[in-house]
Amino acid sequence: MHKVMVIDDEPFILMMIEDKLKKANIMVVALRESRDAVEVIRKEKPDLIILDWMMPEISGIEICKTLKEDSELQNIPVFMLTAKGQDEDEKLGLQYGIARYITKPFSPKALLSMVEETLGKHSP
Numbered sequence: 001m002h003k004v005m006v007i008d009d010e011p012f013i014l015m016m017i018e019d020k021l022k023k024a025n026i027m028v029v030a031l032r033e034s035r036d037a038v039e040v041i042r043k044e045k046p047d048l049i050i051l052d053w054m055m056p057e058i059s060g061i062e063i064c065k066t067l068k069e070d071s072e073l074q075n076i077p078v079f080m081l082t083a084k085g086q087d088e089d090e091k092l093g094l095q096y097g098i099a100r101y102i103t104k105p106f107s108p109k110a111l112l113s114m115v116e117e118t119l120g121k122h123s124p
Contacts, residue, residue: 014030047076061092
């Protein structure tokens with residue numbers, strides 16, 4: 001079973017993504033705080049990370065930067081989920097190796113398709 005970590009400080013978004021992924025038989029590790037995210041990622045070793053850019057403690061882009069500098073974690077695909085829809089924001093995210101840049105509001109169904117495609121699964 002694939003494991004996806006979702007890091008977002010908005011409870012509704014976290015719950016919505018978690019519900020959609022679990023229904024697709026994907027294990028979910030959900031975090032509402034970014035402070036210990038890298039430590040939890042190191043422990044959990046998820047197959048994919050869905051990460052909110054604008055977090056209160058440590059921004060998603062900082063977490064992504066830390067992951068990409070760590071040889072054990074740098075190959076985990078990261079989807080950046082954000083309200084930052086400007087081209088320069090997306091370019092910055094891609095510079096940090098983000099696999100997908102998804103702007104809010106988003107379609108949970110489309111997100112699931114992207115997750116399954118990245119994990120090598122096909123939608124039923």
